[in-house]
Amino acid sequence: MTEVDRVIFIEPFPFASRLHVLGPLAQGAAATAKSEVLIPGRETGVDWDEFIEAIPSDVSVIRQPGLTVRRESGVPPRTALAIVKEALKRTNDRSAIVLTAIDDYPKDLWRIAFRLAFRKERKLFIRYRVDDFRAVSPRRGPRQWAKRIYFGLCTLVARAETVVFDERIRSGRRVHVVPDPWTGPFGFLNKSSSREALGWPGTDRVVTIVGNQDPRKGFSAACEILALARQQDPELRAVLVGKVPEIHASELAELSGRFGSAFTHVARYVTDNELALLMSGSDAILMPYTSSFTSTSGVLVRAAASNTPVISTGHGLVGWRVTNHHLGATFAEGKHADAASLILKACTGGLDSEGRVFADASTAESLSKAFASVLTNRHNVHA
Structure with missing residues (x-):
């Protein structure tokens, strides 16, 4: 040749x-x-x-x-x-x-x-x-x-x-x-070190959503899932990193009102260093993507590098990787109560990730x- x-x-x-x-x-x-x-x-x-x-x-x-x-x-x-x-x-x-x-x-x-x-x-x-x-x-x-x-x-x-x-x-x-x-400083700090850098108490239970939201990423579902999880655990904290379109403004306001001071929305530009801390410091990353999201996800592989469990819908490449590479757990689209239960399981140490193995090969x-x-x-x- x-x-x-x-x-x-x-x-x-x-x-x-x-x-x-x-x-x-x-x-x-x-x-x-x-x-x-x-x-x-x-x-x-x-x-x-x-x-x-x-x-x-x-x-x-x-x-x-x-x-x-x-x-x-x-x-x-x-x-x-x-x-x-x-x-x-x-x-x-x-x-x-x-x-x-x-x-x-x-x-x-x-x-x-x-x-x-x-x-x-x-x-x-x-x-x-x-x-x-x-x-x-x-x-x-x-x-x-x-x-x-x-x-x-x-x-x-x-x-x-x-x-x-x-x-x-x-x-x-x-x-x-x-x-x-994937690129960036993900996975270099463990959860306790990341939380110390962020000023988060070590005992807090934190679920995070990462990325600018659009209809494919299931923001409406995320709001319902977090509401159900909050009902079961009134001390749960939620972090949203990324912009939310105007069409979801009322849902965002309702979510913020439900969580109060336990909700943090970071809508500004976030450096990789800061995002690495947020992902490593979280108990779980929530990815309730819809069936129209069929491609790869930078959020998923960075969460894997951070060794933070991912809770995602079970379809598409994201769901396949979460299941087959043991990156967290999946739920069926629309089964919001199941997703809320998985969040609580992750926040209490009952859900692990083998993400570093996948991330090291990627x-x-x-x-x-x-x-x-x-x-x-x-x-x-x-x-």
Whole structure:
């Protein structure tokens, strides 16, 4: 097999939320070949300093003039295709083109596929939301079948390989499974040390929700679950880290009123150092995600690194990992009383997490090595 001598990443969404994955991927690519990241040249709401700082110094970040991305509206039509066209001007037959997060620009993908169809470069499509794979959704409905056919045809036409972060899928000739990474100072302090740093009494019982809320994350369910848990344990404390949309304002106010001074809402930006303390200091992390949340979760792997039990709904990748990697406990969606009981069990020491084992296999360094292996061996099988 011809050795890859240049790797070009196509990143239409150059936002900070991408960096915990893109940085290690670029690091792995740089270990094997000259590497570049192509991004739009004009933007609104993008922190360029943070983005560029997270990319390894031996990887070039190249902004494409005339192309715009806006945080509030995403990628305008054909921006991803335009970046691909620019990338093809920089490649040869020994190059590899890596399209990050193709789930985010499906309308562009068929055009990109035909553009790449007769090119000899190696093509890698990175996907996060893979509910159309049989291993993920054995009973695929019409939406999953349509998605599978569309993405399958685009991948086939482009003669591309797929890179996923979901270990339920088996690696093979055209599919590579790589570690789902985490970064940051998580797990370096135990619960007592974290609570001392936060000023929390060691005997407090604390459940925490992490992340900006949206309908997929089940905030309404979280409020009901916490209310039930509070009824059973009037001394329970709750911490919410993240913004809550206006549609849930009344539920947030009711939750705050129910808990009173035992409720803390941190709506501002939280550094990784502070978040690490909050997660390590908690008795449990609550993740009542709905069935529409099918992708990976940075909250889950950071909770695992913190060795803090996770209480989640049992479906999707989050539920599968909690069960199979022994990261806490799951409940059926809608079974709020069961979730409340699990919170109380965790807060009294009756629920453990083996999260460090999972987290140690999912570091940024692990992803870099795995991706370097993908680039040097087309038939890589990630264990």
